[in-house]
Amino acid sequence: MSSPALVIEHLRVDFPDVIAVNDLTLTMDAGDVCGLIGPNGAGKTTTMRAISGLQEFTRGSVRVSGHELASEPDELKRRLGFMPDFCPTYDQLTTSEFLEHFARAFDVPNRSKRIEECLELTWLTDKRDALCEGLSRGMKQRLVLAKTLLPNPQVLLLDEPASGLDPLGRIELRKILLQLRESGKAVLISSHILTELSGFCNKAAIMERGELVKFGTIADLGQQMSQRKMSVKWRADGDKAVELLKNSGAKNLETSAIGATFDFDGGTEGLDELLKTLVTQGVRVAEWRGVGDDLEQIFLQSGAKELM
């Protein structure tokens, strides 16, 4: 059985007067995309810097594909790609020269071919000869991502990859990340914008003041949620529907002529039961869905208070 792509055990990072990361433990397998969620100052960036070896940690261990950071840092460097939340580029180099620099540093075989592949993957082929200083913020983000992908790392750490991007840039980045997920990379991606992460994360890790307050698959975390905000729409029999909802324990019920929103704390099974009751009692349900995506709901119930 192969080793998990990334194993972090009891990680602790101390700063003067504050424990930046405390007893963080998480595991990721190949193909996992884990959203590292938390408010500003929760310790997301410090965690990523500690995993990559840029930040000294007090206790704990980090293993990438079975290689320990403390004892085999060089092996780890070849298997792990870290994209920081800013764009470090040599402004006076062209994008292909910039990638060539790192391709040499990683001793990438078939350098030119791999550079072309990474430029293509990040849709920068037509910017091959453009100076880095002339690139927009979004293009620079993609260039740094291309640099991170050059050595074909098994684990990717992406720190706020969409910060400062315009809507189009975010859509492009989302497509790239979906491609990475399909290619079997383990991706740990931090963000405080939940809509960025929803849709392609299969795991979530929620941090608050250096502590990991929740970690698991989105499905498992969804199961654990004590309360969900739901929306229902109907074609007819609205009065009956409202009555049934009230009787089934729906809270904060807000109704309109065609539907209602409500909070429900009966868990997933309770929700299934409620829907069944509505349908069997003759309510013609046109739509039945959770309000906000799963990640947002998981976050809101995690205990992490402030999301900026």
Place this chain on the structure above:
Amino acid sequence: MKLSENPIFLTHKRLVHRGGVLAAVVIATLIGFSLLLGLFSSLSELHQSRWGFRSPAETGKIFYGWVIGVEIFMLVLLGANRVTRALQEDRKAGLWDSNRLTPLKPEQIVAGYWLAPALREFYMAVVLAGFGLLVVLFSHLPITLWLGTQTLIFSTALFCGLLGILFGMAAQKSSGALIFLAMFFFIPFSFVAPSRVLTNFLFPIYGIGNLFQIGEVERDWARMPELFGQPMPAILISLGLQAIIGWFIWRVLVRKTANPFQPLLLRWEAISIFSIMVFAQHALIWKVRTDWFRADVSEQLLAITHGGTLLVGLALLLLASRPPEQIRVEAMRLGLKSISDIFQRSSVSLALALGGVAAMAMTVQFSMHLPENFSGLIVTVVNLLMIFLTFTLLLEFCRLRHQRRALGFVALWLFVLVVVPLILGAVFASEEAAQVCLLAPGFLALTSVSAEKLPALHLANLVHFAVVVFLFIDWRRQWKKLLARAA
């Protein structure tokens, strides 16, 4: 990995070339060409020269002096500054970390930053060196002058390049102006007796001056320097010192690149560098009282040696001292609890070690050549130890107590201990008050102080000892607090 495959070297070379090197090379050519034409003109009108040159060799020395002056400015000063700036810019942009996350070896990263950013200055220096060779040949100067001076210039450029990287790693901003100011402050001291001051060999002012042999003007420039009384070519002393100190700096740079969370200097490195420099300086002033120097110059040399020892010691203590937070984290990791564990890791124990090395060097010097001033030796050694201990205790105490504002408080307390007694001494015309200055006893004891004034100096040392004890008690208390937090 060869240099031609080193990505850091190649990228910075590319950046230098992209910025343009042709103009720089043309400027160097024009300077060299002008000086060569000047030489030809002076040689053709040797006897009517308004500069009063008496021979082609004398004329050649002047023009070659200009050539190497420009070369030193370009390669050594601008080159080192360029290296520092390249590193600081890359650190600021996050590229230093990006490079550290690649499988490149730390040696390769350091070598890239060491050799590439100053390539433009290197090209200019090579052009000037070529013109220098022509000047030497046409003015019938010995080729060894060219060979020796060029060797020293290029070795110094490499040495200063390493210092440039060290500065780039340690400092956030370029402080070229500060270094120039410091140089102008210290240069006059190094010219009291040029062949006897270490800095003239580390930065080979004496070696180059010695090769020119302008000994008729000033005797000390023409003689061969001595180490422990044995004559030794100046060029060898310079190259040896640069190689040894440079090797230590290289080690530091490689280690810091591999793991930036370590202190800049390890304890044994700080002690080794200090020992080499202190013993080399004492070797240069060997037989200082029995040699051909005047008594006042001898005293000045002893004071310069003492001042240099203090300066190097304090600089090393500053570089080797670890922030208390790092020690606290280590204490947590290793489960250290006692204050003796902390003492071993703090710079206070290093201060004691450096004080011991300096005391040893001075004792050897005094027992061989100045046995009559043994009381002066004791006052100086104790004072030196008090200065080192006061500085490290203050530094660590302020870091523990005031954290980010620590340096400001260190400066304040040093002002109180060093400058305030001098001000009081001047205001009240009181010699006793001035002697309480932390620096005073050592310097005073090295001059011809009369026997009746020695008790006052011992008393000043006693006052400083009381300050050290007081600081130690508070230092210990602060550490205990921090350890309690770590637990």
